[in-house]
Amino acid sequence: MKNKKVILTGDRPSGQLHLGHFVGSLKNRVKLQKEYDTYIMIADAQALTDNFENPAKVKDNVLELALDYLAVGIDPTCAKIFIQSQIPELFELATYFLNLVSINRIGHNPTVKEECKSKGFEASVPAGFYLYPLFQVADIVGFNADLVPVGLDQAPMLELARDVVKKFNATYKTEILNMPEPLFGTAGRLSGVDGLAKMSKSLGNAIYLSDDSDVLKKKVRMMYTDPGHIKVEDPGKIEGNIVFEYLDVFCEDKAFVMGLKEHYQRGGLGDMKLKGHLLEVLESVISPIREKREQWKNETGEVQKIVSNGTNLARERARGLLSSVKKEMLIDYEEIIKIST
Amino acid sequence: MKNKKVILTGDRPSGQLHLGHFVGSLKNRVKLQKEYDTYIMIADAQALTDNFENPAKVKDNVLELALDYLAVGIDPTCAKIFIQSQIPELFELATYFLNLVSINRIGHNPTVKEECKSKGFEASVPAGFYLYPLFQVADIVGFNADLVPVGLDQAPMLELARDVVKKFNATYKTEILNMPEPLFGTAGRLSGVDGLAKMSKSLGNAIYLSDDSDVLKKKVRMMYTDPGHIKVEDPGKIEGNIVFEYLDVFCEDKAFVMGLKEHYQRGGLGDMKLKGHLLEVLESVISPIREKREQWKNETGEVQKIVSNGTNLARERARGLLSSVKKEMLIDYEEIIKIST
Numbered sequence: 298m299k300n301k302k303v304i305l306t307g308d309r310p311s312g313q314l315h316l317g318h319f320v321g322s323l324k325n326r327v328k329l330q331k332e333y334d335t336y337i338m339i340a341d342a343q344a345l346t347d348n349f350e351n352p353a354k355v356k357d358n359v360l361e362l363a364l365d366y367l368a369v370g371i372d373p374t375c376a377k378i379f380i381q382s383q384i385p386e387l388f389e390l391a392t393y394f395l396n397l398v399s400i401n402r403i404g405h406n407p408t409v410k411e412e413c414k415s416k417g418f419e420a421s422v423p424a425g426f427y428l429y430p431l432f433q434v435a436d437i438v439g440f441n442a443d444l445v446p447v448g449l450d451q452a453p454m455l456e457l458a459r460d461v462v463k464k465f466n467a468t469y470k471t472e473i474l475n476m477p478e479p480l481f482g483t484a485g486r487l488s489g490v491d492g493l494a495k496m497s498k499s500l501g502n503a504i505y506l507s508d509d510s511d512v513l514k515k516k517v518r519m520m521y522t523d524p525g526h527i528k529v530e531d532p533g534k535i536e537g538n539i540v541f542e543y544l545d546v547f548c549e550d551k552a553f554v555m556g557l558k559e560h561y562q563r564g565g566l567g568d569m570k571l572k573g574h575l576l577e578v579l580e581s582v583i584s585p586i587r588e589k590r591e592q593w594k595n596e597t598g599e600v601q602k603i604v605s606n607g608t609n610l611a612r613e614r615a616r617g618l619l620s621s622v623k624k625e626m627l628i629d630y631e632e633i634i635k636i637s638t
Numbered sequence: 639m640k641n642k643k644v645i646l647t648g649d650r651p652s653g654q655l656h657l658g659h660f661v662g663s664l665k666n667r668v669k670l671q672k673e674y675d676t677y678i679m680i681a682d683a684q685a686l687t688d689n690f691e692n693p694a695k696v697k698d699n700v701l702e703l704a705l706d707y708l709a710v711g712i713d714p715t716c717a718k719i720f721i722q723s724q725i726p727e728l729f730e731l732a733t734y735f736l737n738l739v740s741i742n743r744i745g746h747n748p749t750v751k752e753e754c755k756s757k758g759f760e761a762s763v764p765a766g767f768y769l770y771p772l773f774q775v776a777d778i779v780g781f782n783a784d785l786v787p788v789g790l791d792q793a794p795m796l797e798l799a800r801d802v803v804k805k806f807n808a809t810y811k812t813e814i815l816n817m818p819e820p821l822f823g824t825a826g827r828l829s830g831v832d833g834l835a836k837m838s839k840s841l842g843n844a845i846y847l848s849d850d851s852d853v854l855k856k857k858v859r860m861m862y863t864d865p866g867h868i869k870v871e872d873p874g875k876i877e878g879n880i881v882f883e884y885l886d887v888f889c890e891d892k893a894f895v896m897g898l899k900e901h902y903q904r905g906g907l908g909d910m911k912l913k914g915h916l917l918e919v920l921e922s923v924i925s926p927i928r929e930k931r932e933q934w935k936n937e938t939g940e941v942q943k944i945v946s947n948g949t950n951l952a953r954e955r956a957r958g959l960l961s962s963v964k965k966e967m968l969i970d971y972e973e974i975i976k977i978s979t
Contacts, residue, residue, distance in 0.1 A: 345969075359974070360974060383971065388733040393766075396767070398765055400764070400768040402762070404741075421740035421741075424736040425738075428741075428765070428769075432733070468690065601974055604975050627697045628697075630697075633700070633701060634945050635946045636724050636949055
C-alpha cells in the first residue's frame with residue numbers, strides 16, 4: 298500500500314450518475330483502483346458552492362453517490378470513498394493556499410468561466426463558486442496526490458494545483474508536496490441521447506445508471522439517429538448517429554457493429570431494429586449495475602460503514618499532510634502552548 | 639457570564655504594539671472586559687495573508703502580542719486571549735460563508751483597496767489578502783459576537799459581516815446568528831511622532847509600549863512641533879503640533895495643559911522644556927506597562943498557560959457555533975455515518 302501512487306478523484310453529489318460518468322471516469326476508476334491508492338471524494342462542500350440555497354439536494358445525494366460507486370464496481374477494500382465536508386483539514390489547507398496565488402489567477406479558468414455563464418453568474422459570481430478551483434487544489438494536495446484523472450475541461454484546475462505546489466515548495470524551501478500529474482487518456486466522452494451535446498443532467502439528455510428497463514427502453518427509442526433515414530429501405534448515415542456512437546462505445550462485438558453499420562448505410566436496417574440491438578447492449582451494461590445497486594441499497598448500514606471507514610482513513614491522511622504543511626509555515630505552537638483537541 | 643454580550647476583537651501579530659494601539663483600542667478593551675464576554679484574537683492566520691513569505695515574523699510576535707495585552711491590563715480571568723490559527727473551525731466557517739457573498743462584494747472595501755495600494759498589490763493581489771475581510775466575518779460570527787469595537791476604517795468589514803449574517807439567516811430560515819453591532823466612539827486616533835500620518839509601524843513613526851526610557855526620550859526629542867517656533871521667545875502654534883496632541887490625549891491635568899498652551903502661544907516656552915513635560919507624562923503612562931511587561935516576560939510559562947487556556951475556551955465556543963451552522967446547512971451526517979474525531 299505504502300509504495301502505491303496516490304490518486305484523488307470524485308464527484309459533486311448533486312444528482313445521480315449517468316452513462317456519461319461511466320464512460321468518462323467510473324470505468325477508468327474501477328480499472329485504476331487495484332494499481333493505485335485511490336481516494337474518491339463525495340464533494341458535498343463543492344456541490345454547495347452552487348447549491349447553497351438548496352442543501353437538501355446535496356445531502357440527499359451523498360449516499361446515492363456512494364451507491365453508484367459501489368454499483369459500478371468500486372471496491373471499498375482498496376478505494377477510500379469519503380465525504381469532503383467531513384475533512385475540515387481541506388478547508389484549513391485552502392485558507393493557507395489562498396496566500397500563494399493571486400485572486401485574478403484563480404479566475405483565469407475557461408471551464409469556470411463557461412460554468413458561470415451557463416449558471417447566469419456572470420455579473421456577481423458567488424465567491425465560493427469563483428474559488429472552487431482553489432479549494433480543489435486543497436483536495437488534491439490534501440492527499441498529496443501523485444495523479445489526478447482528468448478530462449480536458451479539468452486540466453486548468455490541475456494547472457492551478459501545480460502552480461500552488463511549486464510556489465509552496467519554493468517559498469518554504471521544502472519538497473514535502475508532490476507535484477500532481479494529470480492522468481489523461483483512458484477517459485472517453487459521451488453525447489446525450491439528443492445528440493446535441495455532452496450527456497448532462499441539466500440538459501435532460503442522460504441515461505442514469507439507476508434507470509430501470511422501461512425508462513431505458515423509452516430513452517433508447519427517442520434517441521437521435523439520421524433524420525434523413527425515413528423508410529427502412531433508405532440508406533442511413535453513421536456520422537452523428539448517436540445509436541452508432543453508443544454501439545461503438547458499449548458493444549464488445551466490434552464485428553457485429555461493423556456489420557450493422559454496413560447494413561444501415563446500404564439501406565434495409567430500420568431504426569427500430571437497430572435500437573433493439575443497442576437496447577440489448579445497454580441492458581447488458583446497466584442491468585448488473587442496477588442489480589448491484591439494489592443489493593447495496595438493501596444494505597444501507599453496510600454502505601454507511603464503508604463511507605465512515607473511507608472518511609476516517611481519508612481524514613487521517615489529510616491530517617498528516619496539513620500538519621506537515623503547518624510545520625513548514627511555522628504554524629506549529631506545540632512547544633509554546635498546549636491546545637486540547 | 640452567560641448573559642453578558644460577546645465582544646470579538648484582536649490584532650495581527652506582525653509587530654509590537656504602540657501608543658496608537660493603546661489609544662485606539664487597548665485602553666478601551668481594558669475598560670470593556672469586565673462588562674462584556676471578551677475574546678481577543680492573536681490573528682496569526684490573517685497576518686500571514688501579507689507575510690506568508692516571512693512566517694517567522696508572525697510566529698515570533700504571537701507571544702509578544704500576548705505580553706502587550708497583559709502589560710496594558712487585559713485580565714485573563716475575564717478576557718480570553720487566543721490564537722486564530724488554532725481555531726480551524728473559523729476557516730471551515732469561512733468556506734461556507736464564501737457561498738453567501740459575491741467575489742466582487744468582498745473586493746468593494748475602501749480600506750483593503752488602500753492597503754493593497756500601499757503594499758503594491760494592485761496588479762495581482764494575493765487571494766488570501768483580497769479575501770481577508772470575509773475571513774474576518776468568520777472570526778466575528780464564529781464567536782457569534784454581539785459587538786465589535788471598530789475604528790472608522792474597519793466599518794466596511796463589519797458591514798460585510800452584517801450582510802453575511804442577514805443572508806445566512808434568510809437563506810436557511812433561522813435566527814441562530816446574531817447581528818453584530820459596531821462599537822464606535824471611545825476609541826481615539828493618534829498621529830505619529832513625525833506628525834505626518836497615523837502612528838504605524840511601517841511608517842517608522844511609532845512609540846512602542848515596550849520602548850525603554852532612553853528610546854522614549856529620543857523619540858519625544860525628535861517629535862514634530864511648530865517649524866516656525868525657532869527661538870524660545872517666539873510665539874508658537876498649537877495646531878498640528880504633535881506634542882500638544884499627545885498632551886491632550888495623555889495628560890490627565892487638563893488645566894496644566896491649558897497653561898502650557900497659553901505660554902507656548904504667547905512665546906517664552908521652549909520646545910525642549912515643553913517636550914520635557916510630555917516625556918514625564920508619557921513615562922507615567924508607559925513605565926507601568928513596561929514594568930508589567932517585564933514581570934510577565936519573566937513568567938513565560940504563565941503567559942503560555944493563559945494563551946492555551948484562552949484558545950481552548952475560544953475553540954469550544956467556535957465549535958459550538960460551527961456545529962449549529964452546519965446543522966442549518968444540513969451538513970450533519972451524524973445519523974448517516976460515524977466519523978471518529
